[in-house]
Amino acid sequence: MRQNIVCQFSAILFVGLTAYSTLSPQGYAAHSREKPPNIVLILADDLGYGDIGCFGQQTLQTPRLNDMARQGMRFTQFYAGSTICGPSRSVLLTGKHTGHTAVRGNITEPVAVQPEQLTLSSVLKEAGYATACIGKWGVGTPDNITNPNDIGFDHFFGYVNMWHAHNFYPEFLIRNGHIQQLQNKVGVEWEKWRDSKLPDWGTGVADKRVQYAPDLFVEDALHFIRINRDRPFFLFFSMNVPHANNEVIENGMEVPALDELALKDWPEPEKGFAAMIRNIDRDTGRILDLLKELGIEENTMVVFTSDNGPHEEGGHDPEFFNSNGELRGIKRDLYEGGIRVPTIVRWPSTVDFDSVSDHIGYFGDFVATAADLAGVETPEGLDSISFAPTLKGHPELQKKHEYLYxxxxxxxxxxxxxxxxxxxxxxxxxxxxxxxxxxxxxxxxxxxxxxxxxxxxxxxxxxxxxxxxxxxxxxxxxxxxx
Missing domain, CATH: 3.30.1120.10 (Arylsulfatase, C-terminal domain)
Incomplete structure (x- = not known):
């Protein structure tokens, strides 16, 4: 028995609108005969290699992710694109490592992936996929708020600026290049991230907390899936948890409710961190449940991974839950704990159940893999190798990198x-x-x-x-x- 090999870059495409999901008749007709797999790429933010049960976590409970691993493949030697968020996402989208990709760090100057550059999203869009990114963009510091739409996403809903994404109760989010006001009211503004005509990304601690951004994101991801069930789609569900609100030093692990975790004899930031892990697990389960409900789980590849190793911000101590497992280092290190990330692929019709792979791959490989699965040629000039043979149970056919950098x-x-x-x-x-x-x-x-x-x-x-x-x-x- 095997799972669908659609495991690479599904992302949670913002699905509050229907216009962005429209696929051209030519594009859909060209791929309707062999319908390629849907791809859902779920990217956690600062989740350590040891933060989930199927990768060794002993305290935090992640039943849905554990089930996903049993129903699919765990990659034990898979790497992020970088040890911090911006370049890691740039590597994922461009298929080029940090010695070549456009965004190689987190800076306030306007540096971003440009429209003329090939991306994972543009490759899949050209192949006839409806494409969406929902959540944290975080790919550099664009000088406009349409950057995700400019480089291949039909739909975007979330934070365009990475520092804005530190606030879980923002006053506004960006929807397809437009500001969407929320009901949260913030009393302390951050310093402007740069001199710009754009609105202050900044917001500190919300005085009025009504709309928790991670909850808005999963609802839109579910809607996107529903309205695109009959066509190939790529959803990049880019979470901003378990990242901290870095402006809140003592307890930046903000969640709507701790529930049963409030009774734990743990420091408050660790209770918040645990609640974030619980919510990540829950929301991943909601996506898997919807795919089953719609009858499309067999031909949908779901990938779950993290953008880099665990953090130590907002009062969180990565040693408290042994977030990096048996690895050395955390976020901002190039030791294994900073860049090796927990990675699961579930694709019921294609990927072997309860399988484990020690294939050495990294975020840059998503572009070649997606092209392979979509039935189009892999673009040239990339640092990208398809790991589709591994997903399909043919490790003997799997090409390998001479090295990763x-x-x-x-x-x-x-x-x-x-x-x-x-x-x-x-x-x-x-x-x-x-x-x-x-x-x-x-x-x-x-x-x-x-x-x-x-x-x-x-x-x-x-x-x-x-x-x-x-x-x-x-x-x-x-x-x-x-």
Whole structure:
């Protein structure tokens, strides 16, 4: 028995409107014969490798995600595009690693994926899919509020600016390039994220809390699925939890209700964090239930993953629930805990039930995989390999990366490569000493093997040097990203 291999980039396309979901007759007719799988990509924000039960979590309860894993495939060596949100999403959308992609960090200057650049969404839209992104955009700092629609999404509903997404009770959200006012009233404004004609993204702690953005997002995602049930669709459901409201230092883990978790003898931020994990699990289950109700679950690939490792903001301590599992490092590290992410793919008609893959892949592979599943040619010039053979139960046909590459511009900059069982990290970027770890024996990256394998250190340095393309937008900085 197998599950549908539609597991890559389903995202929760904002579905409050019907206009954005219209598919051209030519596009739909061209794909109606072999109807390609629907794709739902659910992306959690700052969820650690060890935060869900099927990846080792012992305290927090995630029954729906555990069931999803039993009904599909767990990827145990899958990586985010970066160790922070903006570049990680850029890698996912462009199919290019952080040495090549447009957005390589979180900065306030206007840098974004541009309309002329190929994206995951534009590839699927061209293939006849209705496309939507719902939730946190967070792909750089665009100088307009139509950026998601400009690069291939028929529909967008959420936060265009990543700092705006830190507020769970915003005064407004963006719907297809227009401001949608909410009923929340905020008393403390943040400093403007930049001098702009756009409205203040800022909002601090809401005095009047009525509409919790994550709840609005899942309702729109469900609506999008309902109105596109009869055509191929791609939903990018981009959550902004369990990220913290970084402006609330003591307890930025904001949720509408703690319910039974209020009785726990835990610090308040940890209760909020646990409630966020509970809600992530619940909302993923609601999407899976709707697919079954509509009779389309067999041909829908649902992917669940996270944009980077666990955070330590808003009063949350990643050690409290052992959020990075048996890995070293957290968000903003290039050790495994910062970039290896829990990844599940469910596709009942195609993906083997209760299966586990140690295939080494990363966010950049979503573009090639989506093109493969949609039946179109994979664009050239990408750092992307389709993992469809693995999903379809043919690991012998699976191509492999020679290496995976990451670079990060904070803290003096750092680079990392994964090649085979080896992982190398150089810090500072370009000039630092290279550490070398054998992940087959040293998952915690505790034992530097560089002195014993100078030839591998040299090879890792070549990979790093060859992978970095200079970009005037990206300079090494000492400050910390959000």
């Amino acid at each position: 990451w670079e990060y511009y904070e803290r003096g900059g750092m680079q990392a490569v994964r090649f085979g069982n080896w992982k190398a990290i150089r810090q500072p970027m370009h000039s630092g000493t290279i550490e070398l770890f054998d992940l087959s024996k040293d998952t915690l990256e505790e034992h530097d093997s560089a002195l014993n394998h100078p030839e591998l250190v040299s090879l890792a340095g070549e990979y790093m040097n060859n992978s970095h393309e200079a970009d005037s937008n990206w300079k090494i900085r000492p400050s910390r990203d959000d």
